[in-house]
Amino acid sequence: MTAIIDGKAISQKIKDELKEEVARKKAQGRSATLAVIQVGNDPASTVYVGNKKKACAYIGIESESFELPEETTQDELLEVIDRLNDDPGITGILVQLPVPAHIDEDTIIRRISPLKDVDGFHPMSVGALCIGEKGFVSCTPAGIMKLLEYSGIDVSGKECVVIGRSNIVGKPMSLLLLRANGTVTICHSKTKNLKEVASRADILVVAIGRPRMINEEYVKDGAVVIDVGIHRMEDGKLCGDVDFDRVKDKCSAITPVPGGVGPMTIAMLMYNVVSAM
Numbered sequence: 281m282t283a284i285i286d287g288k289a290i291s292q293k294i295k296d297e298l299k300e301e302v303a304r305k306k307a308q309g310r311s312a313t314l315a316v317i318q319v320g321n322d323p324a325s326t327v328y329v330g331n332k333k334k335a336c337a338y339i340g341i342e343s344e345s346f347e348l349p350e351e352t353t354q355d356e357l358l359e360v361i362d363r364l365n366d367d368p369g370i371t372g373i374l375v376q377l378p379v380p381a382h383i384d385e386d387t388i389i390r391r392i393s394p395l396k397d398v399d400g401f402h403p404m405s406v407g408a409l410c411i412g413e414k415g416f417v418s419c420t421p422a423g424i425m426k427l428l429e430y431s432g433i434d435v436s437g438k439e440c441v442v443i444g445r446s447n448i449v450g451k452p453m454s455l456l457l458l459r460a461n462g463t464v465t466i467c468h469s470k471t472k473n474l475k476e477v478a479s480r481a482d483i484l485v486v487a488i489g490r491p492r493m494i495n496e497e498y499v500k501d502g503a504v505v506i507d508v509g510i511h512r513m514e515d516g517k518l519c520g521d522v523d524f525d526r527v528k529d530k531c532s533a534i535t536p537v538p539g540g541v542g543p544m545t546i547a548m549l550m551y552n553v554v555s556a557m
């Protein structure tokens with residue numbers, strides 16, 4: 281029987297553990313405040329920001345919102361970040377992406393102090409991950425490692441194939457699997473024989489941004505399949521990069537969309553915020 285990995289339940293468990301840790305740290309006089317910056321009012325970003333603030337409230341930490349108008353200049357945004365970097369009361373800073381097109385995302389990511397970079401996107405955070413040092417890890421791949429851990433799936437010595445090489449998901453995912461002693465292959469849009477490479481995987485992580493592209497032909501019997509993709513289809517339903525119905529009977533475990541990887545991202549953001557406390 282295929283195990284359906286329940287990201288909702290696992291993320292709830294993590295948030296409950298964090299809530300206890302926050303209470304313990306508060307009793308020692310420590311505190312945390314997450315600054316959440318949103319530029320413009322993209323409705324999806326507003327929902328994400330709202331969910332992040334709700335999660336902060338749930339685990340018992342403060343969040344401060346900075347809602348900046350769409351026409352905010354890059355320099356104005358950098359000024360806000362500088363101020364928050366210097367503010368000892370702020371322990372984590374998050375700029376909700378994407379930012380409007382007139383602002384350079386990389387410049388913004390690089391301006392956040394690596395000590396407050398709870399999204400784990402700063403090159404210093406990525407570098408630390410690369411050489412196995414302590415630092416903030418990008419939340420979605422960190423959440424996938426927790427899903428594997430809580431589901432009792434050992435990575436050591438396994439053939440791991442990651443499809444997608446983005447800085448936010450694919451690359452840090454590969455590094456985390458490597459750190460856990462997986463034998464890691466990274467695939468991308470120029471990979472030849474994708475089906476053949478993917479179907480070598482004991483653990484297949486799919487982060488390509490193409491609805492239901494991965495079907496049973498890409499999956500080895502008994503593989504663990506982690507679907508990072510999330511797409512709203514014309515019928516209003518959500519689906520992933522994996523064709524769940526065609527793959528589910530072939531694998532040993534799979535994450536559904538919704539309710540798989542998605543809920544883990546915010547839980548791991550909270551994990552990063554608490555670790556900076």
Ligand code: NAD
Nearest residue numbers: 420444445446449468469487488489508509510541542545
């Ligand atoms: P991205 O567009 O930055 O990267 C996609 C990657 O897939 C690229 O490296 C590209 O080379 C590769 N790719 C594209 N087409 C391919 C093909 N035909 N064959 C092989 N590789 C191909 O995307 P991303 O930011 O990494 O996100 C990937 C998906 O995950 C998206 O659907 C996104 O919405 C979703 N996502 C979900 C969460 C979450 O919390 N659940 C977080 C981040 C991203």
